[in-house]
Amino acid sequence: MSAVCATFDAVTFADVTASAVIAAVAEFKRLGREKFLESAGFGPATAYYLELDGELYDSKAIFGYAHGVSGDRVWRSDDFSGGDQTVARHLRELGFTVRYLRNPNWTRDEIVLACAAAEANKWKTLAQESRRAIKLSQLLQSPAIHPLEGRRADFRNPAGIERKVSDIITCHPDYKGKRTNGNRLDGEVLADFLERPAEMRALAETIKTTLLLWDESGAALPDPDLSDDMGIEEGGVLLKMHLRRERDPKLKRKKIAEAKRDGVAIACEACGFDFYRTYGARGLDYIECHHRTPLSVTGKTRTRSQDLALICSNCHRMIHRTARWLTVADLRTLVEAQRATER
Ligand SMILES: [Zn+2]
Ligand SMILES: [Zn+2]
Numbered sequence: 001m002s003a004v005c006a007t008f009d010a011v012t013f014a015d016v017t018a019s020a021v022i023a024a025v026a027e028f029k030r031l032g033r034e035k036f037l038e039s040a041g042f043g044p045a046t047a048y049y050l051e052l053d054g055e056l057y058d059s060k061a062i063f064g065y066a067h068g069v070s071g072d073r074v075w076r077s078d079d080f081s082g083g084d085q086t087v088a089r090h091l092r093e094l095g096f097t098v099r100y101l102r103n104p105n106w107t108r109d110e111i112v113l114a115c116a117a118a119e120a121n122k123w124k125t126l127a128q129e130s131r132r133a134i135k136l137s138q139l140l141q142s143p144a145i146h147p148l149e150g151r152r153a154d155f156r157n158p159a160g161i162e163r164k165v166s167d168i169i170t171c172h173p174d175y176k177g178k179r180t181n182g183n184r185l186d187g188e189v190l191a192d193f194l195e196r197p198a199e200m201r202a203l204a205e206t207i208k209t210t211l212l213l214w215d216e217s218g219a220a221l222p223d224p225d226l227s228d229d230m231g232i233e234e235g236g237v238l239l240k241m242h243l244r245r246e247r248d249p250k251l252k253r254k255k256i257a258e259a260k261r262d263g264v265a266i267a268c269e270a271c272g273f274d275f276y277r278t279y280g281a282r283g284l285d286y287i288e289c290h291h292r293t294p295l296s297v298t299g300k301t302r303t304r305s306q307d308l309a310l311i312c313s314n315c316h317r318m319i320h321r322t323a324r325w326l327t328v329a330d331l332r333t334l335v336e337a338q339r340a341t342e343r
Contacts, residue, residue: 051099145237
């Protein structure tokens with residue numbers, strides 16, 4: 001029985017010809033995307049797109065319509081399944097290009113911003129036409145969070161912002177209706193907001209400032225290894241910007257030269273570790289620099305060498321290990337207290 005079905009399915013899929021697909025694309029262009037999807041009875045594609053002459057088309061809707069052009073009736077969304085092994089495979093067999101495009105999941109930084117917008121809107125839905133939704137959409141398009149490659153045209157558009165804010169609101173304890181399927185982080189970030197609103201608002205402001213100051217010319221992360229190891233804030237915008245600022249090689253050389261001129265040891269300000277003493281010539285003048293003042297406080301000013309602390313690699317990681325960074329003085333106190341317990 002199943003063999004019969006499989007044959008039947010295969011035959012009907014194979015009925016769709018390349019020219020029928022071209023005709024469906026023409027109809028899509030004639031009506032415009034929204035009307036085409038609506039009249040054909042399809043939702044927007046979630047992952048697979050037909051690419052033709054540099055334009056993207058929702059593959060399942062195109063295929064369903066093409067099925068009708070090929071002589072049989074038009075297939076509706078429920079009549080067949082889209083995806084890699086069905087629609088995408090058949091379109092590829094016909095010689096078309098099919099692209100898999102999925103918008104990346106929302107990061108914690110993004111959810112913090114959406115949550116701040118929801119709070120500012122008194123935990124009410126944020127209409128996609130509203131200024132707040134449009135502003136947030138523009139902010140989240142920043143390449144500081146997600147790279148430009150691989151995004152879909154609807155990446156973090158105002159409608160997506162409206163959906164995300166609605167997801168967050170349904171996690172609110174005062175919300176009476178049913179919860180939507182948001183991401184687990186929605187509820188977590190919301191709980192943080194309800195527990196410590198001032199702190200979360202300040203965090204949202206800092207993320208916003210960082211995104212506004214982001215400058216793509218700085219290119220990739222200077223130390224992917226360091227950012228990989230940061231647990232909760234992994235990929236966090238604040239950490240990315242921070243590392244980028246303090247890893248400026250010219251500034252670091254200047255800082256080290258000044259320290260030597262002033263007779264300051266090239267050693268960690270928190271724990272005293274001296275790379276030269278441990279590693280000999282190989283460790284000569286080796287040290288990391290940590291920026292003492294958060295970007296949200298300084299704004300986009302040039303980093304001066306007195307803003308940088310000399311810090312060993314271990315201490316630097318400990319400072320940034322959790323979302324709330326330690327100051328160099330805090331870490332020194334911690335190291336000293338720990339050493340005291342060992343004596
Ligand atoms: Zn150290
Ligand atoms: Zn640092």
